Each structure stands twice: as structure tokens, then as C-alpha cells.
Amino acid sequence: MTATLEELTETGYASLTMDRVAARARTSKAALYRRWSGRAELVIDACSMHGVSDLDPPDTGDLRADVLTLLRQVSAKMTSPLGGILRGLLAEMTRDEEFARLIRERLHSAGPTAISVILARAVERGQVEPRILTSRRATVATDLLRNQFLLYGAPVDDEVIIDIVDEVFLPLVLNQREDTSSVSG
Amino acid sequence: MTATLEELTETGYASLTMDRVAARARTSKAALYRRWSGRAELVIDACSMHGVSDLDPPDTGDLRADVLTLLRQVSAKMTSPLGGILRGLLAEMTRDEEFARLIRERLHSAGPTAISVILARAVERGQVEPRILTSRRATVATDLLRNQFLLYGAPVDDEVIIDIVDEVFLPLVLNQREDTSSVSG
Amino acid sequence: MTATLEELTETGYASLTMDRVAARARTSKAALYRRWSGRAELVIDACSMHGVSDLDPPDTGDLRADVLTLLRQVSAKMTSPLGGILRGLLAEMTRDEEFARLIRERLHSAGPTAISVILARAVERGQVEPRILTSRRATVATDLLRNQFLLYGAPVDDEVIIDIVDEVFLPLVLNQREDTSSVSG
Amino acid sequence: MTATLEELTETGYASLTMDRVAARARTSKAALYRRWSGRAELVIDACSMHGVSDLDPPDTGDLRADVLTLLRQVSAKMTSPLGGILRGLLAEMTRDEEFARLIRERLHSAGPTAISVILARAVERGQVEPRILTSRRATVATDLLRNQFLLYGAPVDDEVIIDIVDEVFLPLVLNQREDTSSVSG
DNA sequence: CCTTAATCGAGACGGTACGTCGTGTCTTTAT
DNA sequence: ATAAAGACACGACGTACCGTCTCGATTAAGG
Numbered sequence: 001m002t003a004t005l006e007e008l009t010e011t012g013y014a015s016l017t018m019d020r021v022a023a024r025a026r027t028s029k030a031a032l033y034r035r036w037s038g039r040a041e042l043v044i045d046a047c048s049m050h051g052v053s054d055l056d057p058p059d060t061g062d063l064r065a066d067v068l069t070l071l072r073q074v075s076a077k078m079t080s081p082l083g084g085i086l087r088g089l090l091a092e093m094t095r096d097e098e099f100a101r102l103i104r105e106r107l108h109s110a111g112p113t114a115i116s117v118i119l120a121r122a123v124e125r126g127q128v129e130p131r132i133l134t135s136r137r138a139t140v141a142t143d144l145l146r147n148q149f150l151l152y153g154a155p156v157d158d159e160v161i162i163d164i165v166d167e168v169f170l171p172l173v174l175n176q177r178e179d180t181s182s183v184s185g
Numbered sequence: 186m187t188a189t190l191e192e193l194t195e196t197g198y199a200s201l202t203m204d205r206v207a208a209r210a211r212t213s214k215a216a217l218y219r220r221w222s223g224r225a226e227l228v229i230d231a232c233s234m235h236g237v238s239d240l241d242p243p244d245t246g247d248l249r250a251d252v253l254t255l256l257r258q259v260s261a262k263m264t265s266p267l268g269g270i271l272r273g274l275l276a277e278m279t280r281d282e283e284f285a286r287l288i289r290e291r292l293h294s295a296g297p298t299a300i301s302v303i304l305a306r307a308v309e310r311g312q313v314e315p316r317i318l319t320s321r322r323a324t325v326a327t328d329l330l331r332n333q334f335l336l337y338g339a340p341v342d343d344e345v346i347i348d349i350v351d352e353v354f355l356p357l358v359l360n361q362r363e364d365t366s367s368v369s370g
Numbered sequence: 371m372t373a374t375l376e377e378l379t380e381t382g383y384a385s386l387t388m389d390r391v392a393a394r395a396r397t398s399k400a401a402l403y404r405r406w407s408g409r410a411e412l413v414i415d416a417c418s419m420h421g422v423s424d425l426d427p428p429d430t431g432d433l434r435a436d437v438l439t440l441l442r443q444v445s446a447k448m449t450s451p452l453g454g455i456l457r458g459l460l461a462e463m464t465r466d467e468e469f470a471r472l473i474r475e476r477l478h479s480a481g482p483t484a485i486s487v488i489l490a491r492a493v494e495r496g497q498v499e500p501r502i503l504t505s506r507r508a509t510v511a512t513d514l515l516r517n518q519f520l521l522y523g524a525p526v527d528d529e530v531i532i533d534i535v536d537e538v539f540l541p542l543v544l545n546q547r548e549d550t551s552s553v554s555g
Numbered sequence: 556m557t558a559t560l561e562e563l564t565e566t567g568y569a570s571l572t573m574d575r576v577a578a579r580a581r582t583s584k585a586a587l588y589r590r591w592s593g594r595a596e597l598v599i600d601a602c603s604m605h606g607v608s609d610l611d612p613p614d615t616g617d618l619r620a621d622v623l624t625l626l627r628q629v630s631a632k633m634t635s636p637l638g639g640i641l642r643g644l645l646a647e648m649t650r651d652e653e654f655a656r657l658i659r660e661r662l663h664s665a666g667p668t669a670i671s672v673i674l675a676r677a678v679e680r681g682q683v684e685p686r687i688l689t690s691r692r693a694t695v696a697t698d699l700l701r702n703q704f705l706l707y708g709a710p711v712d713d714e715v716i717i718d719i720v721d722e723v724f725l726p727l728v729l730n731q732r733e734d735t736s737s738v739s740g
Numbered sequence: 741c742c743t744t745a746a747t748c749g750a751g752a753c754g755g756t757a758c759g760t761c762g763t764g765t766c767t768t769t770a771t
Numbered sequence: 772a773t774a775a776a777g778a779c780a781c782g783a784c785g786t787a788c789c790g791t792c793t794c795g796a797t798t799a800a801g802g
Contacts, residue, residue: 012279013279014276014277014279017761017762017763018762018763018764019761019762019763022775022776026775027774027775027776028774028775028776028777029763029764029765029776029777030764030765030766030774030775030776030777031774031775033764033765038763038764039763083279084279087275087276087278087279088276090272090275090276090335090336091199091272091273091275091276092199093272093338094197094198094199094268094269094272097338100337100338104336104337135352136329136345136348136349136352136353137352137353140325140329140353143328143329143332143333144321144325144328144329144332146332147328147329147331147332147335148328150275150331150332150335151275151289152285152289153278153282153285160321163321164321167320167321167322167357168321168322168325168353168357171356171357172352172353172356172357202782202783202784203783203784203785204782204783204784205783207754211754212753212754212755213753213754213755213756214755214784214785214786215752215753215754215755215785215786215787215788216752216753216754218785218786219752219753223784223785224784382649384646384647384649387756387757387758388757388758388759389756389757389758390757392780396780397779397780398779398780398781398782399758399759399760399781399782400759400760400761400778400779400780400781401778401779401780403759403760404778404779408758408759409758453649454649457645457646457648457649458646460642460645460646460705460706461569461642461643461645461646462569463642463708464567464568464569464638464639464642467708470707470708474706474707505722506699506715506718506719506722506723507722507723510695510699510723513698513699513702513703514691514695514698514699514702516702516705517698517699517701517702517705518698520645520701520702520705521645521659522655522659523648523652523655530691533691534691537690537691537692537727538691538692538695538723538727541726541727542722542723542726542727572787572788572789573788573789573790574787574788574789577749577750581749582748582749582750583748583749583750583751584750584751584789584790584791585748585749585750585751585790585791585792586747586748586749588790588791593789593790594789
């Protein structure tokens with residue numbers, strides 16, 4: 001619903017109310033509750049409909065540049081109201097497991113999906129070993145960025161992003177030869 | 186306030202109300218608002234007073250064992266009401282930067298503090314290079330665990346914890362010689 | 371609202387609270403505030419709906435008897451919770467002129483209306499001159515009774531009522547012939 | 556207490572709070588409660604100390620002029636915060652009879668006292684029969700004025716005051732000869 | 741002159757009511 | 772028959788005063 005998105009961008013997730021969404025949409029609360037069971041569901045749907053967390057994975061031919069670009073994109077997204085939305089939804093995951101699953105599906109697929117595309121290309125170029133794609137190392141960069149955002153807010157300092165990439169991500173995913181040159185060099 | 190903690194453990198952060206805390210403490214809402222400016226401040230204080238996020242860093246003589254133990258302790262903590270509290274407070278960090286800072290100080294110091302103690306001992310044993318202590322790599326384990334908890338809830342699967350330690354943490358912090366022996370050994 | 375009246379009769383105007391009225395009516399405070407802007411408006415409406423200040427003017431064929439009966443009826447009414455209500459509303463007339471007007475319309479019409487009916491019949495019988503009906507003398511009895519109640523409380527002594535009628539009211543409204551016989555006789 | 560009077564004139568009786576009086580007097584609420592048992596007592600004392608309801612009975616040599624002047628003085632008083640105070644105190648008379656008595660003594664003596672002085676002089680001049688002094692007729696003018704104020708607020712229209720005097724008061728108190736000359740003349 | 745009392749201001753306390761807001765459901769209108 | 776508009780019961784919010792009570796600090800009186 002476009003009214004929902006407008007409310008989200010104007011007042012943020014915490015201040016969004018069903019009343020206001022209904023009023024702005026020139027409809028009734030009952031209509032909202034017919035389609036969504038509550039605030040969180042409404043917001044999730046509004047976000048995923050609008051492709052809020054969609055990212056087009058950069059393709060520069062260089063893994064490091066790709067990852068840096070991706071993280072900067074994610075950081076920029078979090079600076080928008082989406083940051084507050086993510087916080088709010090994480091808080092509401094305590095309600096039930098079903099709802100938690102829904103949130104994960106709709107909101108947290110973006111980063112991991114994009115990073116796996118980037119990594120897949122690096123694997124094709126021989127920079128990264130294929131087994132990395134299915135390991136925990138694949139999502140370390142986005143995971144750390146998300147953690148950084150949640151604790152320290154957005155935008156994430158570019159130094160932190162570079163740190164995550166050069167100090168943690170690249171040493172973990174680049175294959176041996178690259179690894180040694182990067183870490184010990 | 187002990188009444189706050191009782192409410193937190195019984196009904197969780199999301200369901201905690203000032204009215205109930207006041208009633209249980211046999212005091213008045215006014216008294217609560219005199220000391221704390223709202224629900225979040227009250228909870229933060231209650232938690233930090235009670236040392237909710239205090240951890241005694243394990244000391245087994247083995248870095249891997251220490252870290253595994255620590256992460257399991259943190260996971261256990263998050264399984265308690267503290268998990269919901271953390272989620273709620275992260276959501277409320279949008280209010281203002283001052284409040285966000287307060288939350289970071291009171292709640293997120295535990296993990297990093299404990300891991301740095303563990304790492305310091307590993308440095309003394311020669312397992313880890315001193316520069317790691319001040320690098321981003323030091324907190325990678327707790328950061329990833331926190332991220333895992335926030336996305337997937339508690340308790341965190343022990344396999345995930347082991348994965349974080351063996352796939353990410355140890356390769357990043359152990360020096361070359363140790364690295365090969367530990368990971369490939 | 372019947373709940374309001376019950377509260378009024380049980381605890382009086384001063385002790386009536388919106389919370390209790392809402393609770394007793396098995397409704398919500400919000401519903402009360404939607405219809406009435408505050409305690410006073412609620413009470414006014416409750417009283418006038420229930421015809422609290424309605425009086426059926428006595429018709430004995432004798433002006434003196436009629437007026438005595440009326441004043442005794444009013445005195446009896448004031449002895450009920452209505453007395454406290456009147457006091458409370460008079461105090462709240464300071465709020466604004468609009469509200470003051472409302473109170474006058476709803477609560478103070480009873481006495482004057484009844485007395486004018488009584489006087490009109492006396493006019494038909496030739497006991498009272500028609501011009502009295504529109505003069506200040508018409509309401510002297512009820513005005514003095516009200517003043518007496520406000521200063522000295524209810525019930526008003528029957529001697530006072532008789533005094534008001536014989537010493538003040540009748541000498542003022544009875545026509546010349548009657549006047550001389552009554553006052554100087 | 557001067558602070559009480561200042562509060563009364565600035566915010567009126569209804570808005571007067573013990574906290575503010577204490578703050579303005581640079582003293583403590585405890586000190587107030589040591590001397591007075593509540594708001595009403597405090598206000599009564601403050602008023603009677605300051606002679607708020609003191610009136611100096613006019614002496615023009617003419618009963619009608621005296622009474623008109625007196626009523627106009629009273630009306631002027633009621634236009635000041637004293638009007639609201641009177642309303643508030645009348646409302647609080649429901650508390651207990653002892654308190655009601657206190658209010659009557661302190662606040663309602665002014666009008667009646669002054670009018671009896673005026674009437675006494677008229678008796679000396681032979682305009683009024685002595686028995687009037689102890690009858691209900693003596694206070695009719697002030698009683699009606701008070702009633703008028705309570706119902707319709709202050710200031711009381713001068714026409715009303717004149718009406719009370721010429722239509723009600725004088726016909727009741729002037730002796731026969733004066734009566735006919737005054738009313739019909 | 742010092743000490744002990746008493747008194748004071750300042751203000752926190754437990755309560756209670758306020759009036760507002762948001763929720764999720766249920767009812768009324770008016771197509 | 773549907774859907775907007777909105778009333779409804781519920782309950783938490785944060786504020787304001789109430790009247791009481793506990794502090795130190797400042798006096799004042801007594802030793």
C-alpha cells in the first residue's frame with residue numbers, strides 16, 4: 001500500500017499507526033485488518049512490494065570493489081527509513097516463530113542474495129574457491145555490516161566498511177595465494 | 186528496580202508497562218517518571234544494575250575452548266528475557282543519539298569486554314598477535330553471534346557457534362603457524 | 371447516562387470520576403470523552419435527560435398553598451444529590467460563558483417555569499396582576515430559596531420557606547387589596 | 556498569606572494549587588498544611604485577612620441611593636476573583652457542616668452587615684419600620700443580588716440592580732406612606 | 741561558646757484522576 | 772453486498788495535584 005510507505009517515510013515505523021494509514025489511504029481500518037493481521041504484516045508487505053530491500057549486485061570485475069559497493073548500498077538503504085523499519089521488525093520477531101520466518105524471508109534475503117551473486121562471479125574468475133559460496137564466510141560482510149548498523153546506527157562509516165572488507169571478508173574468502181598476500185602483506 | 190526485572194522475566198520487554206511495574210513495586214507511576222524518562226530508560230537501568238549482561242570470561246588455557254564457551258554463554262543469555270530486551274532496545278535507538286549511546290554503553294559492553302580478556306590471554310600464550318586486540322577481528326565472533334541471534338532467534342544452534350569460531354574467528358585471529366595447525370589439524 | 375446518575379447519587383458530584391462512570395457503564399473513558407468534553411457536561415446531560423429538575427407545579431387553587439408546596443418540593447430536591455450537583459456546576463461556570471449558559475438552560479429552568487405556571491393561574495383567579503408575570507417579583511421566592519440553600523444547605527427549614535412566602539413573596543405579587551389585607555393584617 | 560492572594564488573583568480559585576502557593580511563598584507545602592488543613596481553609600483565611608469582603612456601607616442620607624451603591628459595590632467585588640472564590644467555596648460546603656459554618660462566617664457577613672447599617676440609618680430617619688431590621692426583608696436585596704451573580708455571573712447588569720431595589724427591596728422595607736409615594740410615584 | 745533541639749525549605753513519596761492515543765472489533769450508512 | 776466511516780471496549784500513556792513524610796541546613800535555646 002502506497003499510503004503505508006508514505007507514512008513510513010514521513011514518521012517512521014515506530015510512529016506508524018493503523019488509523020493514519022487507513023485515513024491516508026481513504027479507506028477503513030477494517031479493510032486493512034481484512035488483508036493484514038497487524039501493523040508489522042502491513043509494513044512487511046508494503047516494503048517487499050515496493051522492493052525496498054532489492055539491490056542490484058554491482059559488477060566491476062573486481063571482488064573488492066563489488067563488495068565495497070554493495071556494503072555502501074546497504075548502508076545507504078539503512079540510512080533511509082528502512083533502518084528504523086528493520087529495527088522495529090526485529091523487535092517484533094518475539095511474537096511468534098511464524099512471523100519471525102516471514103520477516104526473514106521478506107527482508108533479509110537482499111544482502112545475502114546479492115553477495116552470493118558477487119561471490120559467484122569471483123569464483124568464476126578463480127579468485128574465490130567454490131566451497132566459500134555455501135560457507136558462513138560468504139555472508140560475513142553483510143552480517144557484520146548489519147550488526148554495525150544495529151548497534152551504531154546509519155550511515156555506517158566508510159572506514160568501517162573498508163575495515164570489514166579488508167580485515168575480515170577478503171582474508172576469509174580469497175583463496176590461499178590471495179589470502180597470504182593480503183593478510184601478511 | 187527489582188519489580189522491573191520481575192516484570193521483564195515474566196512478561197518480557199514488549200509487554201512491560203509502567204503501570205504494572207509501579208503496581209508491583211508498590212509505588213506510583215509518578216515516582217518512576219521522576220527517575221526515568223520512560224520505559225526504555227527504566228529497563229536499561231534495571232538490567233545494568235542487576236548485571237544482566239555480565240559475563241565471566243572462561244579461562245581454559247585454550248583459545249578455541251574459551252571462545253566457544255563464551256559464545257555459548259551469550260547464546261544462553263539471549264535465550265532468557267534478555268534477548269527480547271535487546272531487540273526492544275535496539276528498536277528504540279531511533280529515538281535519539283544520546284539514548285542510543287546509553288544503550289550501547291550499558292548493554293553491549295559485555296561480549297566485547299569478555300572476548301578481549303580471552304584474546305589477551307591468547308596473546309600472552311603467543312597464539313594471537315597483539316595487533317588483533319585492537320582490530321575489527323577481535324569482535325567478529327560476538328558480532329556474528331549477535332547478528333545470528335537477531336535474525337534467527339535464540340538459542341543459537343551449537344553448529345552455528347562452532348561454525349563461527351572455526352570458519353571465521355580462529356582463521357582471522359590465530360597467527361600463521363597456529364592457523365594451519367588449528368584449522369587444518 | 372444511567373451510570374452517571376448512579377454515581378452521582380452514591381458518591382456525589384465532587385467524588386464522581388470519569389473512570390468510575392466508564393467502568394460502571396461498562397464502556398470506556400474514550401467513549402465518554404467522545405460525547406462529552408468533561409465531567410461537568412456529562413453531569414449536566416445526565417441530569418437534564420433524567421428530568422432531575424422537573425417539577426410538576428401544584429394546583430391547589432390557592433396561591434399561597436401552591437407556592438409553599440413548590441418551595442418544599444424544591445427544598446426536597448436540593449436535599450438529594452442534586453444539591454451538591456448544583457453547587458459543583460455553579461463553581462464550574464467560571465470556565466467560560468458558553469458553558470455557563472448551558473448550565474443555566476439545563477438546570478435553572480425548572481423553578482422559574484413552575485412558578486410562572488402557578489402565578490398564571492393566580493392571575494386568572496384575579497389574585498395577581500398580569501404584569502407580575504414578567505417582573506422580577508415572579509421569581510423572588512425561588513431565587514431566595516436557592517440563595518438560602520446555597521448558603522445554609524438543605525433541607526431548608528420550613529420556617530424559612532414560610533417566611534419567604536409570607537414576608538416577601540405574597541406581599542410583592544398579590545394585588546393591592548390582597549396586599550393590604552395580607553401585610554398589614 | 557500574600558502568595559495565596561496573588562495566586563487567586565492571577566489564576567483564580569479553581570486553578571490554585573498548594574504546590575504553587577508554597578513555591579511562590581518560598582516555603583514548603585508542609586508549612587502550609589501545618590497551618591491550614593487544605594486549600595479551602597487557606598483561601599478563606601487569605602480572603603478574610605485581607606478584608607476581601609469588607610464593605611464600607613455608603614451613607615448618602617437616602618435609602619435608595621445607599622442600597623444601590625451597596626449593590627454596585629458588591630457586584631464590583633464579584634467581578635474580581637472573589638466571584639470565583641465564592642463559587643468554589645460554595646461548592647466545597649458539601650464537605651462538612653463545620654466547614655460550611657466557617658465559610659458563612661468569613662465570607663457572607665459582609666453584605667448583610669452593611670445592609671443592616673444602611674437600614675438602621677433609614678429606621679432612624681423614619682423611612683423604615685424597626686421590625687424590618689430583624690426580618691427576612693432586610694437581606695432580600697443582597698440575597699437576590701448574590702443569586703443573580705451565581706446564576707448569571709458578574710458584573711450584574713445595573714438594570715437588574717435597579718430592578719431589585721425598586722421592584723422588590725424598597726416596596727418591602729419602606730413603610731406604607733413612603734411605599735406608595737416611591738413605587739407609584 | 742558550644743551543643744542540642746526545634747523548625748524550616750525543599751522536594752520525594754504513594755496515590756488517584758486526568759484526558760489522549762492506539763489497538764483490533766463491530767456497527768451503521770450509503771452506495 | 773459491499774465497503775467507507777467511525778463508534779466501541781480496552782488499556783497504557785505521561786502529567787498534575789493531593790496530603791504525607793523524610794531529609795539536611797539553619798536557627799535558637801540551654802548548658
